Amino acid sequence: MDLTAIAKVKEDGVKALEKASSLKEIQGVYNFYLAKKGAFQPLLAVLKDLSSEEKSQYGKALNEAKTLLSELYKKRLKDFEKTALEEKLAQEKIDLSLPGRDYKSGHRNPFWLIVDEVSDIFLSMGFEIAEGSDYETDHANFELLNIPPDHPSRDMQDTFYFDAVHLLRTQTSAAQAHEMQKRLDKGPIRIISPGKCYRRDDDDMTHSHQFGQIEGLVIGKGISMADLKGTLDVFAKRMFGAKREIRLRSSYFPFTEPSVEVDVSCAKCGGKGCNMCHGSGWIEILGAGEVHPNVLRMGGYDPDLVSGFAFGVGIERVAMLRYGIDDIRRFYQNDVRFISGFEGEERRNGR
Ligand code: PHE
Numbered sequence: 001m002d003l004t005a006i007a008k009v010k011e012d013g014v015k016a017l018e019k020a021s022s023l024k025e026i027q028g029v030y031n032f033y034l035a036k037k038g039a040f041q042p043l044l045a046v047l048k049d050l051s052s053e054e055k056s057q058y059g060k061a062l063n064e065a066k067t068l069l070s071e072l073y074k075k076r077l078k079d080f081e082k083t084a085l086e087e088k089l090a091q092e093k094i095d096l097s098l099p100g101r102d103y104k105s106g107h108r109n110p111f112w113l114i115v116d117e118v119s120d121i122f123l124s125m126g127f128e129i130a131e132g133s134d135y136e137t138d139h140a141n142f143e144l145l146n147i148p149p150d151h152p153s154r155d156m157q158d159t160f161y162f163d164a165v166h167l168l169r170t171q172t173s174a175a176q177a178h179e180m181q182k183r184l185d186k187g188p189i190r191i192i193s194p195g196k197c198y199r200r201d202d203d204d205m206t207h208s209h210q211f212g213q214i215e216g217l218v219i220g221k222g223i224s225m226a227d228l229k230g231t232l233d234v235f236a237k238r239m240f241g242a243k244r245e246i247r248l249r250s251s252y253f254p255f256t257e258p259s260v261e262v263d264v265s266c267a268k269c270g271g272k273g274c275n276m277c278h279g280s281g282w283i284e285i286l287g288a289g290e291v292h293p294n295v296l297r298m299g300g301y302d303p304d305l306v307s308g309f310a311f312g313v314g315i316e317r318v319a320m321l322r323y324g325i326d327d328i329r330r331f332y333q334n335d336v337r338f339i340s341g342f343e344g345e346e347r348r349n350g351r
Helices: 003-019 023-033 040-049 052-091 110-124 173-182 225-240 293-298 315-323 328-332 336-340 343-348
Strands: 135-137 166-168 189-198 210-220 246-253 256-265 282-291 307-314
Touching (some): 003 040, 003 052, 040 052, 110 189, 110 210, 110 225, 110 315, 173 189, 173 210, 173 307, 225 246, 225 282, 225 307, 225 315, 307 315
Antiparallel strands (some): 189 210, 210 307, 246 256, 256 282
């Protein structure tokens, strides 16, 4: 039995562990002595040839040597790890005195600010908000609005079809038909329905193939043009200022009779005529009229018993007038410089 071999491995091992000066080196020492096929392996192989008394003495020495080396290894490893962590922390030190990063929180497009404002005005007059859908049927978008397949007024609007039946709605008036059906026999209707519409317009400063409208619909007993005028007068004054007047000009829509276009007196010149109103003193803001008897009939209502009015306000149009925006395309360009200009508006409206 040769205990000196064990003592030698132990001594060398301790020396090597103490000498190691990096994580990598100490890992090497571990592999050399303590790993499965390390320096203890041949010493262990001797064990089987010893007597049982020798075995216990030799085994004990072997174990002691191994334990000593592994303890030392663990201790040194920890030291290295600690130093490495300290070094890393020192390198990555955070300077709390540096100014923080400024994350700007976004806010709403003026389009939606106008929708909110217009909605508030009509809600205060007892209207409800009805949600329509951009994806519509030809039936609701045209036919129930008194626009049969061969009607010439389709030419201006025939637009993005998915198939022979479905299209992107060309007007929020499509919501009218649905609401009339939904609310049949449930008393008078007083709704607005804001949303997007799509037409095959060429895009220019005042036209976009995508734009917003707010549809209004009132149906009940004895609803007249006077109600329409009174409602829109309140709307114009609340939206554009107490001094604004409205003017109704005779017009044509297949689903209203009589039909009107409604102008509001120019806020910039007060009606005298300027570049904003092209010298006329008036700016057109919406289309409206008394609901056509055919539309009432198709919706299930008896035109001899009830009547109503409808209107459609262009959202960007109102926003452009309200905020002095010169080009409708700005609403859809996602230019932060444009959008940021309305931060104050949002705060002023308390939203
Ligand atoms: N839907 C019409 C348009 O898009 C506007 C309108 C709505 C006119 C309701 C009258 C009544 O031009």
